[in-house]
Amino acid sequence: MYIEKRKLSRTEISRIETSANIILAVIFIALLFAYWSIQVLRNRYYTDLASQNIIKSVEIKAPRGLILDIHHKRMAENKLNFTLFLNREYCENVQRIINHDCSVLGLKKEDILKKIEKYKNYPSSFMIPIEKCLPLEKVIYIESRSDEFPEFKIEIEPARAYPYGEVGSHILGYISELTLDELNEMKSQDYALGDQGGKSGIEKQYEERLRGTKGVRRAARDNLGRIREIISEEGSIIGETLVLTIDIELQKFVEEIFKEHFGAIGIVDLKTGGLLAMASRPNFNPEFFSGVLDADNWNALVKNPDKPLHNKFLQGIYSPGSTFKVVVALAALQEKEVDATSISLCTGNLKIYDKTFHCWNSAGHGPLDVVDAIKNSCNVYFYRIGKKMDIDVISKYAQMLGLGNYTHIDLPNEKRGLVPTKEWKSHVKKEKWFPGETISVSIGGGSLHITPIQSLQMVSTIALRGRKPKLHFLKSYIDSKGVEHPFTTEFEEVSIEKIHFETVIEGMYKVVNESGTGLAAKVPGLDICGKTGTQQIISKENPNYSKLVKQKKYKPHAWFISFAPRHDPKIAMVVFVEHGGDAGEIAAPLASVIYKRIFMNKQ
């Protein structure tokens, strides 16, 4: 039997029920309103956030433009390479990665820590390149366990390759990852940390043409960074193709015969001013930088006392020695201090300003005119000119012919050298110019310092009888549409009369062909004109000269500047052998071999 067991009255119960129903209704209406405002009113806002969550844009690196030689052989190209990236978004614990993954994948802990430090100001979605040129077995290992290593990502990227290895390294230069400072300098442009860029040579000079245009890939990624769907892809555009004036086969030949020496060789096509070959020894392998560059290797290269990264052709500053005599002769002829028939007597030495200046031939050359003075490289003849002429006049002609000035060749970091003037002496040295210094300069010594490329420009100008060519490496570039844009050849007229060039060239012809100092350069059937220069490191008056000179570092620098043929010249060349010894014995024969290779195609 049902008995009502309650104290609560009917009215009380219905009061509680009514208020409960009201509370219930209020709660549900409030919650519905909250969801309405988020889901319907603010839907746009959250939809944007949701797509930002999943859609990630990743840039696609552009392959660099090719670098071809004059016959379109590839000097620089791209090969595929696997790069390992670290994505910090998916790193819950950096320590775990370092301790676990490094040992599993055989990576260096310090390297990863250093990289993380370097990129710490970048958003965590930025992929840090950890290792380039990842070996295939590691690629397979990581890719097959992508769930185990969500923080690692492997991308295929183009890597720079140089099919000829070390050959032409000083022309091509190299590329490597840009540093923070370099990136800041390029802020306005489309560079990001981790990008590579040209650091020297053609790679740096024509960086803008070579780098191409990056592409963008938009993909939907899940919370672990795995691509679920590719939304759009805008491919990258390869950089422009550069065609150089270099003949890679000749370049290879030159570097092969030059490999025993240190120094620089430059060969120019006088019709265009384009360099056919340019070697600087020692050299390096530019591919070394495209791969994994660890600090030890880099330091070894930078601290190498032989400085393999130093391009002696553009950056080496040396006294021109006797090769400068052709400049002094031209200056004296044009200024009418001498004429082609004036005779001067060499007795082996000359006393000027109470000081005795020696000729290299202590027996003396006897009476000689300007042609013979060049042929025999007679010091005394040029001492007399030095006594007659003002240093500023000599300098004017030297600079006119390209010495002591930038040639503005299309390679970076060219050095200027020094052609001294009175103003320079008082300005920089805070001293008066002594007439005795002019005597030293007149045979290519003293404070006179030039680079091998300036020497090449000078001899080219003489060969072309006063038409100074603009030296260059770029023959043409081919843009993305395939249109070829040739480099325009430029010549500058030098204000020295042609007749004087003929006189000097007569002397230079005799240097090689009429038992002059450059006899060793003679090639039968080819009219080579040249001038030797043996620049002493220690004075011949030094009592220990004969002993010391046997040591490599005291051996004189050997110069040989030349061109051929004498009439309608096609090729000019400078051979500079650092501590090579006597120019006639070391530099001239090298030139001879190269001429034979060029004109007779003999190897």
Added chain:
Amino acid sequence: MKDILRYFDKTAFFVLVAIPTFGILVIYSASNQMATSYWSKQLLWLLLALIVFFVVFRIKTDVILRFSIPIYIALAVLLAIQLAAGELVAGTKSWIKTGFFNIQVSEFIKIPAALFMAKTLAKIPEIQWKEFIQLSAIIGVPFFLIALQPDLGTAFMLVSFFIAALMLKKIKWLVLVVFFIGIAASFYIGWTYLLKPYQQDRLVSFIDPSKYQKSIGYQVVQSKIAVGSGGLTGKGYLGGTQSQYQFLPTRHTDFIASVLGEELGFLGISFLFLLFFILLYRQFNFKSQSDEEFYFAYMFNSIILFQFMVNIMMVIGFVPILGVPLPLFSYGGSSLLAFFTGEAIIFKMKINSFVYEY
């Protein structure tokens, strides 16, 4: 038997089963990318819950009321033992391993606790100091035992008993003042001495989730994005990027409503609300035989309402993340079983006024 069928609240029962069934559909989508097939496990739990429902439904209300206090004590002791020597599962001690299933005692103690509360409320005319302490003790014991596990969310749900009690009974205003001072004091003490740093982080991140975007606030940010981007009709079943691309945390349990909101939109959410509204409305309005029955229905359904509110608001960042699942809907066997047991008692109570013997 005919009478039972006649007076059995079929509408409420339909809704009671519809909510977890709907839940299983959403769990399927939520765990689509997971290794464990939670939906099938939950389906088994639902079948078990239905069996338990009808077993409990057969028990006379008098018996249940008589044994409620011993069961309350037994479960409290079990919680204490668990706390002392319980097996450590994911840092919390709330699970007891029993063969096939893990049972959460903390989920079940709310049934005898609600019964105990109902019995006490039926005896007292008004909440004075003595009654206040009595009621506080009934809630306080399991609260601290659960909070120390530490499972702050589940413990916090017991507070709903107190709120409901305050609404059902007259209370001396001084007691109310002391009650609020006590709450404030225990918040302070709890914050300083009891909360683990990660729990403090959760509460702090509630104030400024974007600041904690990558850590704890991340969950709220992602959940709001999921719900907000769902729009009116949603992105379609299995089509939510936030859920399917795994941006949502614990999406088969605490954040199941974000999955629903994202994939089925405001309409899906409204449907869920409607189901809960019908259930609660039906359980708050029925002809009870006794005061105990009346109070129990209010106690037990208020915890459902409270937990529903906290979870639904947590998902859109209106309250801190407390680690509370959506009742009857989220994945979780113990919780489902406990709610079905409690509801079975209420369904029984609803026919007591009409059916005398069976």
